[in-house]
Amino acid sequence: MRPDVSELIGSLCRILEDVVAPEVAQDYPREVLHGVVSTLRAVQEGWPRVLPFLAWDNQGMAELLRRVQGSDGTTVDTTAGPTDDPTDVIAAQARNQTLRAALATLLADDDPAVRAARAPVDDDILRHLEERARRTPIRHIPEMPRVTPPAET
Amino acid sequence: MPAGVAAPERLEEALLAFLQAQRPEMQNLALHGLRRTSAGKSRENWVFDACWRHDGANHRRALILRRDPSDSVLRTERRIEYGVLKALEGSAVPAPAVHFLDEGGAWLGRPSLIMERIEGQCEWEVLNSTRPLDDRLDLAGRFLALLADVHATDWQARGLDRVLGMPGPQPGLTELRQWEAELRRAQLEAFPELELAIDWLRRHCATRGDTVLVHGDFKPGNALLRGQQIVALLDWETAHLGDPLEDLGWILNPTRAREHQIRGHWEQAQIIAEYERLTGRSVDPAALKWWIVFANFKLAVIVLTGVKAFVEGQLDRTYLSPTWIIRSLLRLMRND
Numbered sequence: 153m154r155p156d157v158s159e160l161i162g163s164l165c166r167i168l169e170d171v172v173a174p175e176v177a178q179d180y181p182r183e184v185l186h187g188v189v190s191t192l193r194a195v196q197e198g199w200p201r202v203l204p205f206l207a208w209d210n211q212g213m214a215e216l217l218r219r220v221q222g223s224d225g226t227t228v229d230t231t232a233g234p235t236d237d238p239t240d241v242i243a244a245q246a247r248n249q250t251l252r253a254a255l256a257t258l259l260a261d262d263d264p265a266v267r268a269a270r271a272p273v274d275d276d277i278l279r280h281l282e283e284r285a286r287r288t289p290i291r292h293i294p295e296m297p298r299v300t301p302p303a304e305t
Numbered sequence: 306m307p308a309g310v311a312a313p314e315r316l317e318e319a320l321l322a323f324l325q326a327q328r329p330e331m332q333n334l335a336l337h338g339l340r341r342t343s344a345g346k347s348r349e350n351w352v353f354d355a356c357w358r359h360d361g362a363n364h365r366r367a368l369i370l371r372r373d374p375s376d377s378v379l380r381t382e383r384r385i386e387y388g389v390l391k392a393l394e395g396s397a398v399p400a401p402a403v404h405f406l407d408e409g410g411a412w413l414g415r416p417s418l419i420m421e422r423i424e425g426q427c428e429w430e431v432l433n434s435t436r437p438l439d440d441r442l443d444l445a446g447r448f449l450a451l452l453a454d455v456h457a458t459d460w461q462a463r464g465l466d467r468v469l470g471m472p473g474p475q476p477g478l479t480e481l482r483q484w485e486a487e488l489r490r491a492q493l494e495a496f497p498e499l500e501l502a503i504d505w506l507r508r509h510c511a512t513r514g515d516t517v518l519v520h521g522d523f524k525p526g527n528a529l530l531r532g533q534q535i536v537a538l539l540d541w542e543t544a545h546l547g548d549p550l551e552d553l554g555w556i557l558n559p560t561r562a563r564e565h566q567i568r569g570h571w572e573q574a575q576i577i578a579e580y581e582r583l584t585g586r587s588v589d590p591a592a593l594k595w596w597i598v599f600a601n602f603k604l605a606v607i608v609l610t611g612v613k614a615f616v617e618g619q620l621d622r623t624y625l626s627p628t629w630i631i632r633s634l635l636r637l638m639r640n641d
Contacts, residue, residue, distance in 0.1 A: 180341045184621045191623040249494055256495035259504060278639055281498050285631040292625040 201289035206244040323412035331357035367422035388468035425529025511592035554596025
């Protein structure tokens with residue numbers, strides 16, 4: 153499939169940088185355009201890792217929730233649905249949101265019984281979330297403006 | 306004037322009408338060089354010069370319009386920012402003079418204020434720039450001395466309690482409640498990491514220190530320099546009365562180290578020691594840690610606010626999930 157997704161995004165970035173950017177004179181749209189290209193580059197680099205990332209995250213969260221459920225009877229659906237297609241990125245994303253919502257609810261619960269049930273798993277939850285932040289495939293840290301000229305307070 | 310005045314020519318027309326209504330004595334009022342600057346992530350900043358005749362003389366003044374965008378990474382009130390700037394006039398803090406307020410946006414489309422435009426250079430990472438180390442250390446000291454000046458502001462004498470309100474018995478919990486509410490408004494999806502943070506912050510809430518004027522977003526990127534002089538401290542939109550350690554925690558946030566620290570020379574230990582010397586306050590490490598965790602939490606919420614506005618087509622800048630802040634936040638809590 154040529155151009156593949158990476159080639160497509162890379163070529164779009166080149167056009168924006170080589171053709172469009174030199175014609176943008178004003179500071180604000182120039183900065184916006186720079187942000188657009190930076191984000192496209194992040195997508196170009198990260199998109200192949202999105203599905204593996206979601207699969208890994210879903211499996212890890214389901215396991216953590218199962219361990220807590222085993223302790224206190226929490227009823228979180230942690231099994232993949234029978235019609236789930238492991239290659240379907242939209243389904244994986246929906247599943248991810250469901251599991252993250254369940255985990256968030258669990259972590260926000262200040263019921264002492266729930267906390268006690270969670271306690272043995274807390275360190276693993278923290279570790280998983282740290283690893284998730286590290287693995288997130290499409291990342292973009294906004295750049296700090298360098299120097300703003302005197303007229304631009 | 307209809308809401309959402311956007312094109313520069315329409316904005317110029319609206320500005321002229323607004324300024325003329327505020328100062329009918331200005332004759333032949335004209336605006337020059339109106340343009341939106343790239344500075345400012347939370348408000349639209351438009352610079353221009355106003356020229357007019359009065360009492361037989363020509364006048365020209367460099368001004369800046371700060372206007373609410375249709376959505377923002379920060380929801381703050383121009384009315385309060387105007388009140389803070391007015392209250393700070395004549396103080397030791399170099400805040401810009403503010404001239405006009407269009408509180409509801411009846412004239413300029415959205416809530417706006419107009420203030421003096423100060424000549425100076427804004428350099429976010431000046432402490433890690435190519436300037437000589439001695440100059441950077443000198444500037445680092447000047448920034449901290451400025452923060453001490455902000456905290457030394459006599460807020461009662463200047464009526465800032467009437468503008469900003471009091472922070473309540475536990476300023477930390479007050480701030481946490483405010484930013485948790487902002488999170489609930491902004492989040493597009495569940496965020497277990499931030500639920501953990503809220504839980505941690507509730508359980509470890511700092512005891513109250515002195516009540517001071519807190520800038521809320523103190524950084525070189527909100528200051529103007531002329532050489533080694535800090536000539537203005539800008540962006541008072543998140544100023545409030547609260548705990549002085551809030552600003553100290555903000556500048557010691559590990560994710561902002563390039564803005565506030567100089568590796569090997571001006572790090573947490575040196576900054577705390579100098580702050581204690583400047584203010585006479587002793588910094589409680591546990592309380593400071595709470596505010597550093599809070600600074601990460603607040604920054605993550607600000608980014609998520611940007612994500613929502615970006616996804617909804619209200620913001621031109623790209624915001625993605627704040628993974629680098631989440632990592633810092635979780636690391637800090639894990640080391641508890």
